[in-house]
Amino acid sequence: xxxxxIWHWLIVLVIVMLVFGTKKLRNMGADLGGAVKGFKEGxxxxxxxxxxxxxxxxxxTNGNIIEGEIKEKSKSA
Numbered sequence: 001x002x003x004x005x006i007w008h009w010l011i012v013l014v015i016v017m018l019v020f021g022t023k024k025l026r027n028m029g030a031d032l033g034g035a036v037k038g039f040k041e042g043x044x045x046x047x048x049x050x051x052x053x054x055x056x057x058x059x060x061t062n063g064n065i066i067e068g069e070i071k072e073k074s075k076s077a
Contacts, residue, residue, distance in 0.1 A: 017025065 020028075
């Protein structure tokens with residue numbers, strides 16, 4: 001089939017605008033933008049929660065300071 005030319009995409013755009021209407025497309029665009037913004041904020045919150053959960057922690061044990069990054073959790077016997 002090959003790639004589509006600019007004329008194919010313009011025809012598809014006109015058909016979509018006729019079917020849905022410009023107001024509905026504008027609302028869908030705003031909803032999509034809000035979803036992307038919420039996703040980005042969630043990713044920022046997730047990375048800050050990860051650092052608060054124990055990555056890069058510092059412990060003080062018997063006067064010795066142990067500093068490091070937790071790679072995986074394991075049970076101590």
